[in-house]
Amino acid sequence: MVLRSLFRTARSADDAKPASSPAPPTGTGTRTFLADPSLTKISGEWLFDQAHSTIGFAARHAMVTRVRGSFTDFDGWLLLDGERPERSGAGVVVRTATVDTRVAQRDRHLCSADFLDVERYPTINFRSTCIEQVGEDRFRMTGALTVKGRTHPITIDLLYTGLVVDAFGVERIGFDGTAVVNRSQWDLTWNAKLETGGLMVSEKIELEFDISAVRVP
Template identity: 35%
Template sequence: MATWAIDPLHSEIQFRVKHLVISNVTGSFQKFEGKVEADKEDFSDASIAFSADIDSIFTGNEQRDGHLKSGDFFDAAQHPKLSFQSTSFKKVSGDEFTLEGDLSIKGVTKPVKLEVEFGGTTKDLYGNTKAGFEIKGKISRKAFGLTWDAVTEAGGAVVSDEIRLILNVQVAKQA
């Protein structure tokens, strides 16, 4: 069985949420780790584990980042990490996969289903074997206990419930 570790220097873990129902705010996690274990070269039997440090959340606005880390949202003091453990990684066709697993945020664990595009494998300049993946999906923030809400004067939501996940991940084969 081959073990692969996320290369944090060549990976991005992002999320997007509608703000005022008219535009998106993008955020990311700056500190994360994960590993992939697979027997097959195409990863079709892979087991995937991932975690991100809530305190590393970054949206480009210090006040918003602080609010996201507070008890209104992630509650980083009580729940310092979010985590994911795969239950299934199945090839749909070609380089397209479906990734299913358990996502844990703020002490709540729910099953999620994500779309994965396998970018292939290659050797880097130092002879290390790398593989790349783009992962997309949607989750309900409220299902994970991130229930803070506010309403505009016109009655619209300040922050939507749907969160879009966009992960571009490069993994390095471990010796």
């Protein structure tokens, strides 16, 4: 299984690094959080449950309304350390051709070379580089986002929504996440001027994540 091998590679890479203490907090208002006993149970390997997760986005259209969309085919993994969250990691692979805004014509335009150019770039990839705990159930994840062959860092604010055992006896964990990016960094630059001034599509894009993941046995 490809994602299982990603777990092994990530864990091997971490184990090969010499142990070090986390960097001291910097900046005004930064807090240090000790290991929360309730978080130790989240440690382990997790796979996104596509049927119960959403990877979405929102953009301003014609400067007056927000258009939302999502991708319907993706894989994701989490390698969590509840005692030392900074040692956790995550990765996501999104199939660009599955973009869905509920309007077929708009979806075809997003798939074209004006935007995602799905024939040349069939996937969007994300890999975390840093995770820090910033609240009792809040985390900040920095990582590398690759779109159309261009890679830039993004920061995702995450809310841990809980760990449960579902009706089928499966352990399930949840996170909500948000990030704001400028699409032009990834050569997503198509636009049209409005007669009244302004642009058809906003440069800033809101990314939205509603993740349910199941524990890997």
